[in-house]
Amino acid sequence: MAEFVVEFGKDGRPVEADGRLDAAAFHRNHQAIWAVLQPFLAGKSGDVAEAGSGTGQHVVHFARHSPDIVWWPSDLNEQHLRSIEAWRAHSGLSNVRAPLSIDLSDPAWCPQMHDGSGPPELLAVFCANVIHIAPWRVAEGLFEGAGRYLRADGRLFLYGPFKRGGKHTAVSNAVFDTSLRERDAEWGVRDVDAVEQLAAGAGLVLAETVEMPANNLVLAFARREQG
Numbered sequence: 630m631a632e633f634v635v636e637f638g639k640d641g642r643p644v645e646a647d648g649r650l651d652a653a654a655f656h657r658n659h660q661a662i663w664a665v666l667q668p669f670l671a672g673k674s675g676d677v678a679e680a681g682s683g684t685g686q687h688v689v690h691f692a693r694h695s696p697d698i699v700w701w702p703s704d705l706n707e708q709h710l711r712s713i714e715a716w717r718a719h720s721g722l723s724n725v726r727a728p729l730s731i732d733l734s735d736p737a738w739c740p741q742m743h744d745g746s747g748p749p750e751l752l753a754v755f756c757a758n759v760i761h762i763a764p765w766r767v768a769e770g771l772f773e774g775a776g777r778y779l780r781a782d783g784r785l786f787l788y789g790p791f792k793r794g795g796k797h798t799a800v801s802n803a804v805f806d807t808s809l810r811e812r813d814a815e816w817g818v819r820d821v822d823a824v825e826q827l828a829a830g831a832g833l834v835l836a837e838t839v840e841m842p843a844n845n846l847v848l849a850f851a852r853r854e855q856g
């Protein structure tokens with residue numbers, strides 16, 4: 630069953646003194662996700678933003694394997710921002726920037742995206758396990774921001790459980806969906822069709838769908854003219 634975490638990053642190893650959180654899901658999914666991102670990023674340079682970074686473990690792992698890419702993690706939650714910063718410091722990597730405080734329900738994301746102190750344009754946006762554990766306006770803001778900030782050949786990679794054609798792809802995802810909706814009526818596993826419609830409004834098209842372990846998908850969106 631897909632993971633449902635109330636206090637994210639506290640179901641793995643104990644919290645470190647510097648605030649580093651550990652999410653059990655990271656250990657299960659990061660290699661499979663990197664196998665999807667790596668071919669797109671290979672041979673390219675530029676800036677990649679992670680939306681809803683959580684603990685910060687993904688961004689550090691990916692940055693270690695892509696020295697020509699500058700990574701910009703982000704989150705909304707203070708504890709998560711602290712953990713991301715602690716993982717960044719612990720890694721010693723120069724290609725991970727300090728985490729941005731981004732509330733994805735704001736389509737502008739954060740001042741740094743347009744005041745010159747953030748990335749000028751994005752080669753990619755990566756977002757894992759966020760839009761089903763948040764109101765739909767978070768998905769709207771994620772896509773609107775991606776539509777604004779992605780460069781012409783950029784991509785938005787969205788990882789998580791999804792319905793296809795209105796149907797769950799596994800019983801475990803249906804159970805997970807029910808548990809999400811019981812916790813918050815605005816949460817829930819999203820349908821690929823609905824996400825594609827949102828993408829269209831932001832000038833993006835679904836360029837690739839990759840089936841992932843544990844009944845998850847990666848949806849990769851490109852600019853309409855690039856798709």
Ligand SMILES: C[S@@+](CC[C@H](N)C(=O)[O-])C[C@H]1O[C@@H](n2cnc3c(N)ncnc32)[C@H](O)[C@@H]1O
Nearest residue numbers: 681682683705706731732733734757758759763
């Ligand atoms: C289940 S966690 C996933 C974290 C990480 N992407 C991963 O896969 O390990 C969901 C994350 O979304 C973040 N989040 C929730 N609502 C958000 C919002 N409105 N803006 C930005 N991040 C948000 C949470 O703080 C949390 O870090």
